[in-house]
Amino acid sequence: DAGVIQSPRHEVTEMGQEVTLRCKPISGHDYLFWYRQTMMRGLELLIYFNNNVPIDDSGMPEDRFSAKMPNASFSTLKIQPSEPRDSAVYFCASTPWVAGPKPVIPQYFGPGTRLLVL
């Protein structure tokens, strides 16, 4: 399996521009997570989906951020308009649903998108 795929790997944009980050989860994984990593706040969950449905978006910082999962193999995180404080590494992660008692299921991370907003 190719693992979680994210694009682009690096993005440099100017303040006010729209930014779209993309993620392809591991095939067969039912859950998809978007995390953001900054020096100030560390790694924090933005939103996660189960079977393409957003379950918890309480970590989305503000209305400028939106995320969609139109199908099981694709998700986007959009920032419009972008601001310098959005500069961070954005990770996508996925995990499968596994039957059975108390399965310990790790989340598998993509390589991240490094976003710089000037």
Place this chain on the structure above:
Amino acid sequence: AQTVTQSQPEMSVQEAETVTLSCTYDTSESDYYLFWYKQPPSRQMILVIRQEAYKQQNATENRFSVNFQKAAKSFSLKISDSQLGDAAMYFCAYRSSTGTASKLTFGTGTRLQVTL
């Protein structure tokens, strides 16, 4: 809400030696999962080891092992026979057992340097 604390911002170990990274957490839950992730300079998050809270036996993965002390809410990572490739940021993470999947709560990380 759960919190994860890594009190060592940086650690250093000589090649072939053993190092222990500390992690403590705070939770009111009795059942949960704990993880250690490694983040090398490439920034890829790589799972190192996992532990179920209901298991008393400490998890091991080759040179990596944990010391899980549930009563003390401590989850330290021991790296034996350290190698240059072990140099990275290490993050401790907590996950509730509620539901099949839920968010990871991460500590602030420990930067491990491996010297010759």
